[in-house]
Each structure stands twice: as structure tokens, then as C-alpha cells.
Amino acid sequence: MRLNHSLTGPMVALITPMFEDGSLDFESLKNLVDWHLQSGTQAIVSMGTTGESATLNQTEHIQVMQKTIEFSKERIAIIAGTGANSTAEAIELTQAAKDMGARAALLVTPYYNKPTQEGLYQHYKTIAEAVDIDQILYNVPTRTAVDLSVETTLRLSMIKNIIGIKDATGDLSVAAALINQCQDNFLLYSGDDATAVEFILMGGHGGISVTSNIVPKFIANAYNSAMDGNRYLAEKINTKLHNLHQHLFIESNPIPVKWALYKMHKCRGGIRLPLTKLSTKAQAILEQDLLSLGIINHVC
Numbered sequence: 001m002r003l004n005h006s007l008t009g010p011m012v013a014l015i016t017p018m019f020e021d022g023s024l025d026f027e028s029l030k031n032l033v034d035w036h037l038q039s040g041t042q043a044i045v046s047m048g049t050t051g052e053s054a055t056l057n058q059t060e061h062i063q064v065m066q067k068t069i070e071f072s073k074e075r076i077a078i079i080a081g082t083g084a085n086s087t088a089e090a091i092e093l094t095q096a097a098k099d100m101g102a103r104a105a106l107l108v109t110p111y112y113n114k115p116t117q118e119g120l121y122q123h124y125k126t127i128a129e130a131v132d133i134d135q136i137l138y139n140v141p142t143r144t145a146v147d148l149s150v151e152t153t154l155r156l157s158m159i160k161n162i163i164g165i166k167d168a169t170g171d172l173s174v175a176a177a178l179i180n181q182c183q184d185n186f187l188l189y190s191g192d193d194a195t196a197v198e199f200i201l202m203g204g205h206g207g208i209s210v211t212s213n214i215v216p217k218f219i220a221n222a223y224n225s226a227m228d229g230n231r232y233l234a235e236k237i238n239t240k241l242h243n244l245h246q247h248l249f250i251e252s253n254p255i256p257v258k259w260a261l262y263k264m265h266k267c268r269g270g271i272r273l274p275l276t277k278l279s280t281k282a283q284a285i286l287e288q289d290l291l292s293l294g295i296i297n298h299v300c
Contacts, residue, residue: 007077007104007134007164007187008205009042010223012212013050015254015261016064018270024060026067028267033071035266040220041212044068045106047081049143050210050254055272058089062096069100079208083108083138087123094131104134106166106208111144117152128159135161140168140191150177157186166191166208172198179203193245197238200226210248211241213257214264214295244289250282260286263296 014036017028036044046068047053047061056064065080072078080097082105084090094105110123128135137156141147147169156162164187167174172195178188179202188204190196196207200223212219218237226234248256255271259278262269271277278286290296 007043007079009227010040010212010216010220011043011045011079011189011206011208012036012041012216012219013045013048013191013208013210014068015213015258015267016047016051016056017261017267018272019268020270022270022272024064025268025270029064029067030071032266033068033076036212036216037072037076039216040224041076041216042206042220043077043079043103044072045079045081045208046102048106048138048208049081049108049140050213050257051081052254052272052275053081053083055275058093061093062100065097065102066100069102074101077103079104079106079136081106081108081138083110085110085113087126090123090127091130094127094133094135098131098133102133104136104163105131106136106138108138108140109144109146109148111146114146117149120146120148121152121155124156124162125159128156128161132161134163136163136187136189137165138168138191139165142168150174150181153178154181157182163187164189164205167199168192170195172202175199175202175204193241193248197222197226197234201229201231201234210253210257211245214244214248214260214290215241215293218293240293244293247282247286247289250285251278256282256286259283260290260295263287263290 017025046065069078080102082093139148166189168191170192190199190207193211222237261267
């Protein structure tokens with residue numbers, strides 16, 4: 001059953017387009033925002049993992065969020081990635097997102113520090129109390145080396161402006177625990193493309209997708225079908241995307257997705273160190289996925 005909330009359904013973890021020298025490409029960013037608006041994407045996450053938030057300085061980080069909000073012209077919800085491994089920095093970024101008019105903030109667990117569960121609770125509680133904007137937790141332990149437990153998530157869900165969580169564990173037993181134990185109005189998003197359709201069919205409220213960068217209409221149709229309880233159609237679409245889901249992580253995200261968008265002429269080929277361009281071997285694999293889906297029509 002659909003939850004009556006604007007932040008549900010298919011969402012994209014948007015890349016940050018760059019020129020070959022690594023400088024920011026705002027013309028391509030505008031075009032991507034427009035494309036997602038036309039393709040059925042319900043919300044855009046700006047400056048998440050896929051947006052290379054870790055390679056941008058704070059000034060650039062804020063600038064990309066601001067431009068994405070500006071280009072949206074309030075036609076599509078913008079969720080600003082404002083997490084940091086410093087609570088003070090996360091507050092600064094979250095306040096900036098609120099001041100710019102972001103619909104909500106997405107806050108990854110503080111990486112590298114490896115805080116305790118109590119530390120995680122106090123981190124998120126402090127940010128929520130400091131900035132009056134809807135906030136979404138983001139758990140991706142393969143990236144951060146810390147796992148936000150279901151129990152800590154339940155504690156945090158009691159805070160008024162913490163409205164949901166993006167769970168990128170890919171563990172459907174975690175999804176089941178969240179769905180069964182969280183209040184109905186606490187938004188539960190998949191952050192793992194391979195398991196997102198099943199997550200939604202189980203009762204999740206949407207997904208924040210990397211694959212949607214490449215095939216936003218496919219993802220919108222799959223997620224909306226799942227939210228309507230149409231398992232057959234959702235799984236049929238998702239089966240077509242199986243290889244793409246896998247191969248967009250053949251090297252560290254966002255290396256493959258940025259290369260694919262470059263091949264689709266949606267952006268230039270820039271990416272920032274320490275990330276490097278997709279290897280020749282991986283290019284051949286991903287190119288076959290793009291050809292088989294009709295995204296590109298010849299090897300070039």
C-alpha cells in the first residue's frame with residue numbers, strides 16, 4: 001500500500017558531472033535534472049555517495065546542492081546529502097541545505113571514526129535538534145565501517161524530524177526487521193539496486209537508486225509497480241536490469257555509472273582522484289549491458 005507522502009517511490013542518487021580536468025559541469029547537471037523530471041523520478045539525491053561527495057570540498061559540495069535545487073525549479077524534490085564524519089560539519093551542511101530550500105537531508109553514518117551505537121544516536125540526535133529540516137538516515141556499512149543497528153534506528157525514529165532511513169546493506173532480513181518494527185509513517189528506502197524491488201514489495205516506501213542514473217524510466221516503472229503490489233511486472237522489469245545492477249558496481253561506485261553516462265552522451269568523462277576512469281576490461285562488460293538494453297545502439 002502506498003504511503004501518503006511526497007518522498008516515496010523511485011529516486012536517483014545523482015552523479016556530479018565533471019569536465020575532464022575534474023571541474024564541475026553545471027550544464028550537464030541541469031540536463032540530468034530535466035531528464036529525471038521527464039522520466040518519472042520522484043526525487044533526486046544531490047551529493048550522496050554517487051555524487052562523489054567525498055572528493056569535493058565543502059564550498060563545492062554546497063554549490064552542487066544549490067545548483068541542483070536551482071535547476072529543479074521546485075518541480076522535483078531535492079534531497080541533499082549532508083552527512084560527514086564530524087557532527088559539527090554535518091550540522092553546517094544540513095543548515096546550508098535547509099537555507100537553500102532542500103526538501104530533506106540524507107545523512108550517512110559517520111565514516112572512519114567507527115562510533116558506538118550510542119555515538120551514532122547522539123550524532124543524529126544532535127543534528128536533528130540543531131537543524132529543523134526533515135532528515136533521512138543512511139546506513140551503508142560496506143563504505144563507512146560502521147553499521148547502524150535496527151535498535152538504534154528505532155530509537156532515532158522517535159525524533160520528530162528524522163523521517164526515514166536509506167538502508168544500503170542489501171540484507172533483506174534487515175529490511176524485514178525495519179518494516180516490521182518501525183512505525184508506519186517512518187520512511188524505509190532501499191539503497192541497494194539488486195534487492196530494491198523485493199525490499200519495496202515487502203513494504204518499503206521506495207528506493208534511492210544508482211541504476212536510475214542510466215535507466216530512470218525502467219526504475220520508475222519497476223518501483224511504482226512494486227509499490228502497487230504488482231509483483232509480476234516489477235520482477236519482469238527488474239530481471240531485465242539484473243546484469244546492469246551488478247555491473248554498475250564492477251568497480252567502485254560511481255566509476256562505472258559515470259562512464260556509462262559518458263557513453264550515453266549525458267555527461268563528459270570527468271572523475272576525481274582517487275577515483276579513476278573505468279578500466280578497459282570493465283568497459284567491455286558494461287558496454288554489452290548498454291547494448292542489450294538498447295541504451296546505445298553500436299559499439300563506439
